[in-house]
Amino acid sequence: MKQRIGICTNVGDCENAETKIQMTSMTGTCPICGSELFEVPSFSQNSLLRIVILFIFAITLVSSIWWVWTKIAYNEVTFVVPKDLNTAEIQTSVDIALTEKVNRLAQNRYVKKVIDLYYGQWKDQLTLYDAKFLKFEVTKNNYGQLYEMVSQAAFALDVKVPHIYLINDSIPNAYVTGITEPILVIHSELIRLMEPEELLFVIGRELGHIKFKHTLVADIVAMSYYALEQLIPTDTLRGIVTKGALLTFFKWSRESEISADRLGMILVGSEKIATQTLIKLMTGLPVNQIIVKNFMDLHQKENEAFDLRKIPVLLKEVNATHPFIGSRVEALYQYKNSPEYTELFSSGDNRRVKINLSKFDK
Numbered sequence: 578m579k580q581r582i583g584i585c586t587n588v589g590d591c592e593n594a595e596t597k598i599q600m601t602s603m604t605g606t607c608p609i610c611g612s613e614l615f616e617v618p619s620f621s622q623n624s625l626l627r628i629v630i631l632f633i634f635a636i637t638l639v640s641s642i643w644w645v646w647t648k649i650a651y652n653e654v655t656f657v658v659p660k661d662l663n664t665a666e667i668q669t670s671v672d673i674a675l676t677e678k679v680n681r682l683a684q685n686r687y688v689k690k691v692i693d694l695y696y697g698q699w700k701d702q703l704t705l706y707d708a709k710f711l712k713f714e715v716t717k718n719n720y721g722q723l724y725e726m727v728s729q730a731a732f733a734l735d736v737k738v739p740h741i742y743l744i745n746d747s748i749p750n751a752y753v754t755g756i757t758e759p760i761l762v763i764h765s766e767l768i769r770l771m772e773p774e775e776l777l778f779v780i781g782r783e784l785g786h787i788k789f790k791h792t793l794v795a796d797i798v799a800m801s802y803y804a805l806e807q808l809i810p811t812d813t814l815r816g817i818v819t820k821g822a823l824l825t826f827f828k829w830s831r832e833s834e835i836s837a838d839r840l841g842m843i844l845v846g847s848e849k850i851a852t853q854t855l856i857k858l859m860t861g862l863p864v865n866q867i868i869v870k871n872f873m874d875l876h877q878k879e880n881e882a883f884d885l886r887k888i889p890v891l892l893k894e895v896n897a898t899h900p901f902i903g904s905r906v907e908a909l910y911q912y913k914n915s916p917e918y919t920e921l922f923s924s925g926d927n928r929r930v931k932i933n934l935s936k937f938d939k
Contacts (some may be wrong), residue, residue, distance in 0.1 A: 652773075652935040657927045658733045659842060664915040667839050668789060671832040679794045692793075697757040704755050705740065712742035712762060723768070726932055727761065727780055730844060733930040743768075749858055751783050756796065759787045770861065774845055775854040782841030787795040788839075791833045798826050830898040835908045843921065848913045852906050853886045859902040873906060 591610040606612060654657055665673060682688055708714070715724050724741060731738045739759035746764035749771070754760050761783055768776060786792060809815035842851040853864045856872065894901055900908070912918055 616857075651929050653932065654934045656733060656844060656846060656930050656932060658846075658930065659924070660735075660926050660928045661921075661924065662735060662788075662840075662843070663921070664789060666827075666921050667785075667843070668836040669832040670828055672789070672836045675798075675829050676789055676791070676833075678792050679797055680790060682797075682872075683790075683793065692756065695756075701755045701758040704760060705758055708740065708742045708760055708762070712744045715741035715743055715763075722933055722935070722937065723763075726773075726777060727781060729930050729932045730777060730780050731784055733844060734781065734784050734788060734840060736788045739784075739787060749861060751779050753783050753786045757794050759792075768937055770857055771854065772848075773936060774850050775857065776937075777932065778841040778845045778851050778854045780841075781844035782837040783926070784844075786833070787838035787839035789833065789836055794833075795830070798829075800924045802826065824895065827896060827898055831894075831900045834899050835905060836910055838905055839912050842909055842913065843918075848909050851909050855902050855905055855909075863865055869906075872903070873910070913935070 591607060591612060634801050639815055668676065683692060713719070715727070720743065723743075727741050728738050737759060739753065739755070739761040742760060742762050744762060744764055747766050748764055749767040749769075751761065751763045751767055756763070761780070763780075767779065771779065802819065805822060806815060806819050808819055838851065838855070842848055845851060849869065854866075856864050856867060857867070894904070899905075
């Protein structure tokens, strides 16, 4: 017979009923007065085990639903980037030739002191204050998704995380400034136009300018250009020499942009994403109606054709700081198929970085 636990219901005649003492009985009656007991549910070990199992099951179910929801909502993607990003295998020969010279110069202890004083204590601080007052700073709490994207990209490329600022501008663009305190400025239109992985390519290439110290090179070359201009006595000679120096600088500048494009492509791991991003920068429109191969074929055909009417256009590129988009796309595909690109990934020692690629609230 099953043992029962209960309280006597004979209130007024039984002391146990008055005190509401719980009693155990095999018959279901009060052992003192014989009245029926009001049964109190008891928890056996089996019942307790069932509750524990149900609790564990509920926690597991909720955790699984949360994990699936975060994967869908946050669209976290893993990117694989070589740990050893050898700049000699990324930068173009023209770019690395100048940057190495400037970097060697910057390592001189006297030059280093001048750089620390001029940029660290003055120029970079002015630039930073200008950004703080005229642009919106991106932090973990303000546009946190963008902050995390830049931070993770910087970690993947082994670059110091720059200060990040947003500015309302209708031109899709991003740029870096600052030497000791790198600043990344992103135009609002760039975020509106680009898909997250395309924005990541742009961020990666801008971080490339920081990694390769292009801002320092550009600043030192600009100061050297100004000093050279002051030293030449005659206007005619000054014009010839400075024009030649300027064309040389433009050549390096275009090469530095190609180097930055390469690092952006290494980050996203896709020449297709890099290409469609560059075409978007050119058109300002989505590229779902564009066949990239046709675009490249047309560009190559125009390059190979001999036509004197191209000369004014080519002169524009010679006098530009950035290559034409077609030239940049062609350079990316050439690099992707080069031994240098293959060598980067040959060691197998890669850094895996998870980056949230869910769409921004546009």
